[in-house]
Amino acid sequence: MxxxxxxxxxxxxxxxxxxxxxxxxxxxxxxxxxxxxxxxxxxxxxxxxxxxxxxxxxxxxxxxxxxxxxxxxxxxxxxxxxxxxxxxxxxxxxxxxxxxxxxxxxxxxxxxxxxxxxRGGVWFHGREVHEVLLLPGRGEELHVLTASEDGSMKLLQTFSSQIAGAREGKQTSFLCLKTLEGDRHEQLGAAMRCMSKVSTRRSGTILVSGGAKDLLQVFQMTEEEDKVEFRMLNTQRLSSGKKCMLRFMSIETFDLPSEFERSNEEVVVVAAAADDGHIRLFLFNIKSRHWRLVALLSHHLSAVLSSSKLELHGRLFLATSATDGQVALWDVSAALQLVAGGGGGDLFCERDEQLLEVKPVWRQRIHQSGVNGLDVLEEGEEVHLVSSGDDQSISVTAIPKRLLLAEAGGREAPRGL
Known part of the structure; x- marks a missing residue:
């Protein structure tokens, strides 16, 4: 040949x-x-x-x-x-x-x-950086968390240096402080795509990350003097199969509402959106380091690209967007109540029933193609949802709060701004 x-x-x-x-x-x-x-x-x-x-x-x-x-x-x-x-x-x-x-x-x-x-180094990752999180720093310094396609998460710190000569002034650069280490056996070859952190009432700050090959990681974050420390709680591939095609694209983390708390449990709620169009609702027990999948949020027919969370009158809401231009809003508190109701009022009761499937409280196709950026904000009697997409447009949609809080959705259509 x-x-x-x-x-x-x-x-x-x-x-x-x-x-x-x-x-x-x-x-x-x-x-x-x-x-x-x-x-x-x-x-x-x-x-x-x-x-x-x-x-x-x-x-x-x-x-x-x-x-x-x-x-x-x-x-x-x-x-x-x-x-x-x-x-x-x-x-x-x-x-x-x-x-x-x-x-x-x-x-x-x-x-x-x-x-x-x-400080002269310029390499932090060998591949694309998919997600960044800004953390409080000391004085003029800031801490930044990064998640990359190369499978690593890094903690960076800004520092300023003086520039002499014709361009005299200050120059701000980054210094890599550490790489967050999970379980290498589970993490092998898995790109890190998304991160989310939440300040809890009982367990401090919890960081959750997700990526390729069904991988989810949980860290507990603490600040000691001038240092930010991370303690790995769990690194887990949710599928035991060798060929895991699921890729988590966006993650939001909530502190467990007080109505569901038990004195001996420390739990966070994790909404993990994947490339199969589903958002999986998990409970993660910080003490036992155990995951429990409690509900499947189903509406999107293509990969979910971004998400944002909102607390409205004590209720937890989640906004998601997908590659088909669709945006949806979900009542996370209502989903948790349905799960607890099926367990006789106990959110932590293990059952062999079919997984609860939840539909959105509001949905609309806003863009012609993928929605890459999404944020949601309460403003007076409305919820403002801003989105940006591959169609090169930015949209702001105003949704009356009563439509989201009512047990049965109203008929009034949201107005675009």
């Missing part, structure tokens, strides 16, 4: 077939032949850089470098090429935690050196 390139040169496929006896590389970054003419593969498996001997069906080297989504390059010290390659001369350079790391084998172990970084 010959393959001809654009410059007229041709290549011949020498060998084709399955490689047996290995667990598989997710990305093959290069190949080489050893001095004994054995074929070597260089690539990535989950978060590790791996060197695999095809002929011996064995792993020569494995090193945790954060995965292929980070900037990386590898080669052989002393100018060695792909022929007569010696794996002991391999060097791997990659970017992580604002620093350039260089790793190379030393006997059976791998030694790692860090260079650069510090």
């Amino acid at each position: 010959a393959v001809e390139g654009e410059d007229g040169r041709s290549a011949r496929l020498v060998k084709e077939g399955a490689i047996q006896g290995w667990s598989g590389l997710e990305l093959i970054a290069g190949i080489a032949w050893s001095s004994s003419e054995e074929l070597l593969l260089f690539g990535f498996q989950h978060m590790h850089f791996v060197v695999w001997n095809v002929d011996q069906r064995s792993r020569i080297l494995s090193f945790d470098c954060g995965g292929a989504r980070r900037p990386y390059m590898f080669g052989f010290r002393g100018g060695g090429g792909v022929y007569a390659a010696d794996p002991s001369l391999l060097s791997l350079a990659f970017v992580r935690e604002q620093r350039l790391h260089v790793a190379f084998p030393v006997g059976p172990e791998v030694e790692e050196k860090k260079t650069g970084g510090g």
